[in-house]
Amino acid sequence: MRGRVPVATGLAAAVLLLPMTSAQADPKPTIAQAQAKLKTLNSKADKIVDDYNAANEKWKKARKKYDSVNDDYQKQYSQVDVLRQTVVSIAVNTYQTGDVSMLGGVFYGSDPESALSGMAALDQLSQGRAKQLAEYEAAIQGLKNKRDQQKAAYDEANQTKSDLAKKKADAEKLVKDQKALLKRLGAYNVGNTKSAGITYTGSASGNALTALQFAYKQVGKPYQYGATGPGSWDCSGLVQAAWRAAGVSLPRTTYEMWSWGANRRVSTSKLQPGDLLFHPGFGHVGIYAGGGKVVHAPQTGDVVKVVSLSAYGSLAGAVRP
Structure with a gap:
C-alpha cells in the first residue's frame, strides 16, 4: 500500500501546476517606492532640462548669427551691384567701338567666384579707372567671403537644431515618466496659467x-x-x-x-x-x-x-x- 503524500508536498506540487496569476506578477511599487523613483527622476530632470535650455540658447544664437550674416550679405550684394554698374559704364565709355561682350560674365554674372576668375580681362581698361576697378574687385571678394560665412552660420544653426531635437526628445521621455508617477501618487498639479499669484510682503528692498x-x-x-x-x-x-x-x-x-x-x-x-x-x-x-x-x-x-x-x-x- 502506497503511503500518503505529505500535505505540504502536495500543496507545493499543486502550486507548481497552477497557471501564473496576477498575484504572482511583479507587485506595483508602493507609494514610498514611487516617491523615491520620482525623486531620482526629478534629479535627472534638472540636468536634462538645463541641457535642453543650453541647446536652445545655442540654436537661437546660431540662428541670429545666420540672420545677421545673411542681412549683411544682401546689403553688400546691393552695393556690389552699384559698383558693377559703374564698371560697366567705364567699359562702355572706354570701348565705344569695341566688343565688350567678353566682359559680360564679369559685369553681369551673379556668382562672385565667376566674377573673380574674369577679373584679368579688366586689364584692357584704361589705367585711369584703376581705383574704381580695385573697389569693384574688393567688393566682389568681400561678397564671396560673406557668402562663405553665411553658409558656415547656416550649417552651424542646422547642426545645433539637430542637437536641440535630441535634447528635447530626452526631456519629453523623462517628463512622461514623471507625469505617470505623479498621477499614480495622486500628486499631479496642473496649475493655473492665468494665476494672479500672491503679494510679496517680505523685507526685500x-x-x-x-x-x-x-x-x-x-x-x-x-x-x-x-x-x-x-x-x-x-x-x-x-x-x-x-x-x-x-x-x-x-x-x-x-x-x-x-x-x-x-x-x-x-x-x-x-x-x-x-x-x-x-x-x-x-x-x-x-x-x-x-x-x-x-x-x-x-x-x-x-x-x-x-x-x-x-x-x-x-x-x-x-x-x-
Missing part, C-alpha cells in the same frame, strides 16, 4: 524687491521645462524673468547663472532677499525671499510656489545679483 514681487505674482502657474512665461515657467526661466523685471540681465541656464555669479557668490549663512539659491549639481535655482522662504518653479507636475528653506532642499551655493 531695491531691485531685489522688484524681482520678488514679480516672482510672487507667478505663484500657482505650472512648471514646464523650457518655459519662460508668461503662463508657465521652468526654474531658471522664472529667475531670469524676475531679475529682468528688476533691470538685471541674467543668463538663461542655471549653470550659466552660477558661472555668471563667480564674483557675486555669498555664504548661505548670510543670505539676503533676492539671492539666487542653487541645488547641488547646479541644475536647479530659486530666489531667497527672506524669512527662511524661497520662491521657485520646482519640477514637472508642480507649480511655482513659496517654500521653507528646509523644504527647498540642500544648498550648493548662493549668488547675489
Whole structure:
C-alpha cells in the first residue's frame, strides 16, 4: 500500500501546476517606492532640462548669427551691384567701338567666384579707372567671403537644431515618466496659467524687491521645462524673468547663472532677499525671499510656489545679483 503524500508536498506540487496569476506578477511599487523613483527622476530632470535650455540658447544664437550674416550679405550684394554698374559704364565709355561682350560674365554674372576668375580681362581698361576697378574687385571678394560665412552660420544653426531635437526628445521621455508617477501618487498639479499669484510682503528692498514681487505674482502657474512665461515657467526661466523685471540681465541656464555669479557668490549663512539659491549639481535655482522662504518653479507636475528653506532642499551655493 502506497503511503500518503505529505500535505505540504502536495500543496507545493499543486502550486507548481497552477497557471501564473496576477498575484504572482511583479507587485506595483508602493507609494514610498514611487516617491523615491520620482525623486531620482526629478534629479535627472534638472540636468536634462538645463541641457535642453543650453541647446536652445545655442540654436537661437546660431540662428541670429545666420540672420545677421545673411542681412549683411544682401546689403553688400546691393552695393556690389552699384559698383558693377559703374564698371560697366567705364567699359562702355572706354570701348565705344569695341566688343565688350567678353566682359559680360564679369559685369553681369551673379556668382562672385565667376566674377573673380574674369577679373584679368579688366586689364584692357584704361589705367585711369584703376581705383574704381580695385573697389569693384574688393567688393566682389568681400561678397564671396560673406557668402562663405553665411553658409558656415547656416550649417552651424542646422547642426545645433539637430542637437536641440535630441535634447528635447530626452526631456519629453523623462517628463512622461514623471507625469505617470505623479498621477499614480495622486500628486499631479496642473496649475493655473492665468494665476494672479500672491503679494510679496517680505523685507526685500531695491531691485531685489522688484524681482520678488514679480516672482510672487507667478505663484500657482505650472512648471514646464523650457518655459519662460508668461503662463508657465521652468526654474531658471522664472529667475531670469524676475531679475529682468528688476533691470538685471541674467543668463538663461542655471549653470550659466552660477558661472555668471563667480564674483557675486555669498555664504548661505548670510543670505539676503533676492539671492539666487542653487541645488547641488547646479541644475536647479530659486530666489531667497527672506524669512527662511524661497520662491521657485520646482519640477514637472508642480507649480511655482513659496517654500521653507528646509523644504527647498540642500544648498550648493548662493549668488547675489
